[in-house]
Amino acid sequence: MRRTTFLAGFLFLLPALALWAETHDDFHHLGQINKASIVMLAEEGLVPADLAASIAKGIATVIDEQGHAGSARSSNYLDFEARLLELSGPQASRLHTGRSRQDVGSTYRRMALREALLDSYDALLAARLALLDLAARHVDTIIPAYTHGVQAQPTTLAHYLLAFSAAFERDAERLQQAYTRLNRSPLGAAALGTSGFPINRERLAELLGFDGLVENSYDANLVSSVDSKIEFANVLATSAITIGQLMQNLHTQYHDPVPWILLEEEQTDVSSIMPQKRNPRPLDQVRLLATGVVGSAHTVTLNAHNTNSGMNDYRPGTQALHTAAQAQAMYKAYVSVMTHLIIDKQRALDEVDIDYSTMTEVADVLLHEAGVPFRIGHHYASELTSYGRAEGKRPKDLHDEELVRIYEESTGQDLPLDVGVIRQAMDPAAMVEGRSGLGGPQAEEVLRMLAGHNLSLEAGFEWLNASHERLVDSAAGLERNFLQLK
Numbered sequence: 001m002r003r004t005t006f007l008a009g010f011l012f013l014l015p016a017l018a019l020w021a022e023t024h025d026d027f028h029h030l031g032q033i034n035k036a037s038i039v040m041l042a043e044e045g046l047v048p049a050d051l052a053a054s055i056a057k058g059i060a061t062v063i064d065e066q067g068h069a070g071s072a073r074s075s076n077y078l079d080f081e082a083r084l085l086e087l088s089g090p091q092a093s094r095l096h097t098g099r100s101r102q103d104v105g106s107t108y109r110r111m112a113l114r115e116a117l118l119d120s121y122d123a124l125l126a127a128r129l130a131l132l133d134l135a136a137r138h139v140d141t142i143i144p145a146y147t148h149g150v151q152a153q154p155t156t157l158a159h160y161l162l163a164f165s166a167a168f169e170r171d172a173e174r175l176q177q178a179y180t181r182l183n184r185s186p187l188g189a190a191a192l193g194t195s196g197f198p199i200n201r202e203r204l205a206e207l208l209g210f211d212g213l214v215e216n217s218y219d220a221n222l223v224s225s226v227d228s229k230i231e232f233a234n235v236l237a238t239s240a241i242t243i244g245q246l247m248q249n250l251h252t253q254y255h256d257p258v259p260w261i262l263l264e265e266e267q268t269d270v271s272s273i274m275p276q277k278r279n280p281r282p283l284d285q286v287r288l289l290a291t292g293v294v295g296s297a298h299t300v301t302l303n304a305h306n307t308n309s310g311m312n313d314y315r316p317g318t319q320a321l322h323t324a325a326q327a328q329a330m331y332k333a334y335v336s337v338m339t340h341l342i343i344d345k346q347r348a349l350d351e352v353d354i355d356y357s358t359m360t361e362v363a364d365v366l367l368h369e370a371g372v373p374f375r376i377g378h379h380y381a382s383e384l385t386s387y388g389r390a391e392g393k394r395p396k397d398l399h400d401e402e403l404v405r406i407y408e409e410s411t412g413q414d415l416p417l418d419v420g421v422i423r424q425a426m427d428p429a430a431m432v433e434g435r436s437g438l439g440g441p442q443a444e445e446v447l448r449m450l451a452g453h454n455l456s457l458e459a460g461f462e463w464l465n466a467s468h469e470r471l472v473d474s475a476a477g478l479e480r481n482f483l484q485l486k
Contacts, residue, residue, distance in 0.1 A: 026075030029108035035482040036207035056485040058088035098197035106186040109317040116324035123331035128168040130338040135161035154428035159441035171239040185210035186220035209474030222309040229320040236327040237297035244290040260348035289330035296323040356385040365425040370416040383410040395426040
């Protein structure tokens with residue numbers, strides 16, 4: 001399997017995604033809702049053709065009037081209607097047949113949230129792409145892995161980073177699932193119990209690019225408006241916690257005078273009083289943004305907590321949209337960090353070599369090669385560690401005589417295999433490459449996982465493109481049907 005970077009394979013997608021970067025405001029969404037409503041009402045015969053044409057012209061005029069810079073673009077339907085009545089007469093109020101500000105508001109909020117979700121998904125893919133690009137360049141880079149904040153075992157940088165890529169993959173799956181539930185239309189539910197008019201809710205959903213309906217009309221406005229926002233915000237919070245952990249892991253390296261991974265110097269700030277000090281501000285920034293996402297998402301939940309259904313506490317999408325904006329900024333800052341890291345491979349290996357993180361392999365090889373029960377081998381490896389640390393020696397500094405003697409003293413038996421086997425077991429690179437388990441750090445397995453993550457990322461881009469294309473196509477279809485009325 002060829003070792004290469006992942007970045008080049010996806011660069012061609014980025015310009016296309018940028019074309020969809022425009023974020024529409026609630027007035028724009030209200031205009032689309034009004035266009036869809038008059039199209040449906042005309043198709044169903046609920047509004048005569050001549051009146052539908054007059055209303056359509058009025059809708060277009062209101063949208064044009066408020067399309068210039070500095071215009072007042074209200075998302076309140078009654079404001080829109082007031083101007084529409086001036087233009088098309090009192091009969092134009094039939095546009096509101098079978099509707100309420102309740103379902104109109106629920107609809108444009110979902111339209112805003114689905115755009116924010118796709119933008120967040122786009123930013124997440126960029127973050128994962130940067131991570132996989134770094135991982136692909138460090139399949140053989142041996143690094144120390146830590147548990148409880150203590151060096152535990154050697155692994156590779158690629159293996160470590162793929163763990164975080166797997167978390168990003170789960171975040172992407174959650175966002176896709178959230179989008180499936182979010183991209184459902186409440187329009188036509190009216191206030192909560194529909195109306196006496198035969199409103200074609202399915203057609204309204206189709207015209208506005210929704211994949212289906214929030215079927216129950218009470219649920220449409222008063223219940224699903226809670227959980228849809230909480231689900232979206234909490235997916236972003238989960239992702240933020242993962243990113244915060246990774247940033248903190250990187251930040252911990254700065255506790256060491258000679259880190260094995262650090263930011264390029266131009267990315268850091270020189271202390272105002274201590275000339276030697278380089279402050280890794282970008283790590284602070286990403287972590288602060290991640291904390292903001294978690295806090296903002298929690299606020300979305302708290303706004304809905306202990307409220308009656310139908311209250312206004314939880315209905316505005318502002319807080320969820322703020323969470324999404326913070327998450328997008330977090331992903332962008334994260335990409336900058338990942339693309340400005342310096343990895344000192346030799347320093348990372350030296351960090352592993354000065355400690356005894358290969359001792360599990362010593363116990364394993366005694367079991368595998370000589371049938372020594374694991375707990376006995378574990379005891380020997382632990383005693384060997386204590387002795388070496390007390391003597392100020394690295395594993396590679398221990399003499400053969402010491403390796404043999406400690407075994408005899410700790411077990412009361414002769415070492416049952418050649419001492420060279422023990423020495424080989426203490427080699428970090430050999431330990432890593434000797435792994436045979438699924439998902440391990442050995443190069444063959446890491447390359448297999450990289451390929452899988454590559455395919456997963458590609459599928460994510462394809463899903464994003466397809467989701468955007470459906471919205472673009474539905475908007476174009478709505479415009480065609482609307483123009484035919486005029």
